[in-house]
Amino acid sequence: MKRVVIVICDGLRADMVTPEITPNLIRIAKAGTHFQAHGGVFPSTTRTTAAAIATGCKPGRNGLEGNAVALDMGNGLEVFSVGPPGFRDKMHQALGRTLKSPTMSERLRDHGGAVIYGNASPGAALFLDPDGHGHLVHRDLAFGPGRTTLAPHGASHDATGDAALTARFIDEVLHDRKPALALLWQCEPDHTQHEVALGSPAHLDVVRAADAQAGRVYDNIRHDIDSGDVLLICASDHGHETIGEIVDLEDILVAAGLKDAKGSPDVAIAPQGTSATIYLSADAKSRRDAIAEHLQNDPRIARVVVGEDIAALGLDPEGGIDLVVLGHANEDLSEAGMPGTAIAFQGDLKIANNVGCGQHGGLGRYEQSPFLICAGAGFAPGLTIDSATSVIDIAPTAMHHLGHVADDMDGRALQS
Ligand SMILES: [Zn+2]
Structure with a gap:
């Protein structure tokens, strides 16, 4: 057989x-x-x-569409890790499917x-x-x-x-x-x-x-x-790439007045390691281009992708993600001499990012x-x-x- x-x-x-x-x-x-x-x-x-x-x-x-995703469980958008055993049932409850x-x-x-x-x-x-x-x-x-x-x-x-x-x-x-x-x-x-x-x-x-x-x-x-x-x-x-620096997108957007507060449901930032996905509530959709422009001006961020353009990344423009944030990646060596260094992100959820250690999630050559x-x-x-x-x-x-x-x-x- x-x-x-x-x-x-x-x-x-x-x-x-x-x-x-x-x-x-x-x-x-x-x-x-x-x-x-x-x-x-x-x-x-x-x-x-x-x-x-x-x-x-x-x-x-x-x-x-992520290792972490935003779901509305009845109280507005909230970012959940896909990792724990209970996530599958939450997703099914929120979306009616896996x-x-x-x-x-x-x-x-x-x-x-x-x-x-x-x-x-x-x-x-x-x-x-x-x-x-x-x-x-x-x-x-x-x-x-x-x-x-x-x-x-x-x-x-x-x-x-x-x-x-x-x-x-x-x-x-x-x-x-x-x-x-x-x-x-x-x-x-x-x-x-x-x-x-x-x-x-x-x-x-x-x-x-x-x-x-x-x-x-x-x-x-x-x-x-x-x-x-x-x-x-x-x-x-x-x-994997080596993490060169960690950028907390939640801090940046709250400080800029583009997100109401830490953990607020208007702008839900899902960290994906060396990239991040951002979901906007109906009321916050009008902030999309201002958020993109603000983040694009950060020298550590390579590209912010919005709207229909996220289809080119293999994501669904109608699937809930409004912005994708990609950090710079380069050929810099790890402490032990392996090439490939990238920016890693934090969002509403804080994930295990360790500077000098490995991470992935973005479009860097080695990840x-x-x-x-x-x-x-x-x-x-x-x-x-x-x-x-x-x-x-x-x-x-x-x-x-x-x-x-x-x-x-x-x-x-x-x-x-
Ligand atoms: Zn893996």
């Missing part, structure tokens, strides 16, 4: 996939095809990319099913299958089809947990259950990259650990890859360079492809291998 196995190494930059740092991924690349001009979605955040990977559609089409596009779990519900083991945030796991069509197992939540409750996995949120979860994934999913789609989402190296200098020994350790888990998965399905039954997709969701390797039928061994591909191509590629037509996605089925 045809099967697809997807292994995500959260946040692993394409330029770190080298024989010295990731020998296992290079081994898999030699058995398959290495896509070397692979790109992410905007915002280049984990939860938006999880939804984009699951649906094959950009955030504007699949309906999850994602607008079907996930692979939904498409495969009656065609061999999907089993997902997630080790990043609860939200990143949930938005791979928010309506419970397949099996989804995370440390804080676990569901079977129909959102029946299962036991959480209990693995820790670090490289040790990734290793324990990978062992279970191999035994329980790859050898035992053999669903049409098996997806493992490791939290590293992203989890550590947010806390240390990119390129530092602590960073390299977790990259090597994530690489080792990918190698374990590969070694356990190698025969089925060679026979053409299994397609193995190893990928990351986004890369927009995840990696992609496909090994199996249709992918020539040892080939490298330099034409542009995207994280939204993963779902159509997986569905194509399984024999399903999925031409209603934004992405396209890849081959070599």
